[in-house]
Amino acid sequence: MANTDKSRADDRAGLAALSPFELKDELIKAAGGGAVERPANLAMLNAGRGNPNFLATIPRHGFWQLGLFAMRESERSFAYMPEGVGGFPKREGLEERFEIFARENKGVPGISFLLGALSYVRDQLGVNAGDFLYEMCEGILGSNYPVPDRMLKLSEQIVAQYVRREMIGKHPFVGDFDIFAVEGGTAAMTYIFNTLRENFLIGPGDTIALGTPIFTPYIEIPRLNDYQLNVVNLEADVANGWQYSKQELDKLRDPKVKAFFLVNPSNPPSVKMNTESLEYIASIVKERPDLIILTDDVYGTFADDFVSLFALCPKNTILVYSYSKYFGATGWRLGVIATHRENVLDTQLAALSQAQRARLHERYESITTAPDKLKFIDRLVADSRTVALNHTAGLSTPQQVQMVLFSLFSLMDTPDAYKNALKRLIRSRKQVLYREIGIAPEAIDENEVDYYTILDMEYLGERGHGRELVDWIIENTEPSEILFKLAKEARVVLLPGRGFGTPHPSGRVSLANLNESDYVQIGRAIRRLMDEYIARYQKANGKEH
Incomplete structure (x- = not known):
């Protein structure tokens, strides 16, 4: 019996250590098996991954x-x-x-x-x-x-116009920026972390800040032996509409924090940073002109009147954008990295010690006669092919062509017909999901994007059923138990919110990858499970009617 308990504890520890995207595979297995009797026509509903079921034709x-x-x-x-x-x-x-x-x-x-x-x-x-x-x-x-290797010449000009429209909008922006076409947002992350390290801009023992909740790899990469970074979390609060308080943002004032990484609109809450927070960060950057910012804005095109932090702090910010979600193009692997032509990265490269500059001179001397003057974004290109293969660097040209056509499609759509259609689609799905769960909608938040929604058990449970029930559920269930019960009993797969850095037990629901009728079924399954826990709680506390 003791061995069985130990085995279960080991299993729970192993599951807790998994990335939510790997745990998803275990949940899918659970949804496909088990001894629970199900109707033959009950299909698995996988709302765990954000791959949209729509695309730009x-x-x-x-x-x-x-x-x-x-x-x-x-x-x-x-x-x-x-x-x-x-x-x-x-x-x-x-x-x-x-x-x-x-x-x-x-x-x-x-x-x-x-x-x-x-x-x-x-x-x-x-x-x-x-x-x-x-x-x-x-x-x-x-x-x-691909020539130039960073991006084809006219293609870069056109994609830059798209980025200006969607990420900067009407916000004042002085100067120009360079673009590196990459294999999606994940490649962008990989290249940026690597080049920051190779160029001594971050190193083992350095401190970075993460705006949490956040896409899981941003949590996992700093822990790797490759980086060994210390992390300070800036936590957005569900009770505050998933915005960062000034107290949290003030953590960026600490000079030990070398860089701030965020996803905006957030993943999984799917809420854009409000104007007050953007301006507050910009005021901190004025006091801390050495702060490096990376903003991953893949969901910005689903927001109303989106403005990127890149627009407010262009010289300190690396912008990452992926075409995958908005155009239904996850298989195309299309993304960009943008940096202002006058930026803190190049300033810090010039200020490195003589020994560090000598090492970097040797690293890049095979690709340029002036390696000391090589811009950060061009170092990204070289490092993406381990420098020695720089002559074959660059995103494949057919991919760049599709990226350009996507950009032109959006630029030519002056009434935003495509954008508004997608907004209607995913927001309608959210409405039916919450309706079937039995949660009354709150006042419309202009910052909500709704590509995902996060079902925060502590917040929503307390709102709907009181704190006493929530405390009992937390005390009597394992963190992933509810997700596995949903998978086994209802064949519904969600991702654990804790894997994205959320402080409370929660599940991430993608509102992009299933049809509206499927979200009706998911909502009903969650409601049935909640009723089951309420019944168990009432029985345990002698409150049965």
Whole structure:
């Protein structure tokens, strides 16, 4: 019996140590097995992962039609060879040949979008349409290395316009910024942590701050042997609408805190930082011009009137943005890193000790004649290919083409029709989920984004049933017990909120990856489970009716 208890304790300890994304796999196993009798048609409902079940179709149609045109251009060369050999597109006359292609395919999905894109880059961005078309054709064929390696020239200009619109908006912004196209937000995180370390901007024993709750890898990476960083958490409070108090933000005043990493809008609460907090951080940065900030703003495009911290503190901030969620493109692996051309990172590189600069001079001297002047963002590019492979660095060109088409689709959508449709979709799902759980909606919070929702047992339970019940549940259940019961009994999979740094027992529900009827079923399953715990509590306390 003692061995059984020890085994169970070991199992619980092992589960507690798992990342929520790995625990999800255990929950999926539980949802697929067990001895509980279920109706044959009861499908597993996995709301644990944030992969959306919607995607942008128009720029994808444009991508495939552009590909067909580029193939036709390629086949103009070596046409005398029957073995299927093509060549590079020819710049001369390219725009005229595309107009012929578009007329021949009038009415085909994607053609009108491409014509509009050519008009937009020419008339609104001042880019030569023929040069743009040539870069897109060569890029979609994947027939050349990415040159420049950080990002294709015209592609960077167009993506920069998209970033300005979605991340900066109408906020004043002085100066320009550089962009590095990367394989999604996860690659951005990997590259940034690595280059900060390699360039002595953070090192073992240094202190960084995390805005929690936060995407789990930001919690896990600093602990690795590669980094060995000390972490100070700035905790957003559910009772305060998941905003940071000034007391929490004041932790950034400590000179030991070298960098502040945050996800905005947050993951999993899915709430954007309010204007007061943004401005308060900006005031701290004025006092602490050495503070490095990384803001991961992947969910910003789902928010109303979003403004990134990059807009308020551009010279101190590294911006990370991924196209994965908004365009339903997690499989494409599309993301960007942006830094202002005058930034604290380059300032700190110039101020390193002579010994440190000598080591970095040796590190980068194979790729430039002036390694001491190499900008931080270009060091990111080199480090992403272990420096020695810098000549083959860069995001694949077909990926960059799709990124550009996504950006143009959004820039051309001046009434925000696509954005508003997605907002309606996910917010309607949230309404039915909470309705079926039996939680009355609170007043609308303009900062809520609703890509996820976090079901905080302590906060919502106390609100709905009183503190005494909540204390009893916490005392009598393991942290993951409720999630496993949902998985086994109702085949509903959620992620544990604690894996994202939330202080209370909770579950993260993605509102992006299932249909509305599924959220009805999830809400009812959660309600049935809550009723079960209420009955157990009443029985244990002699309160049965």
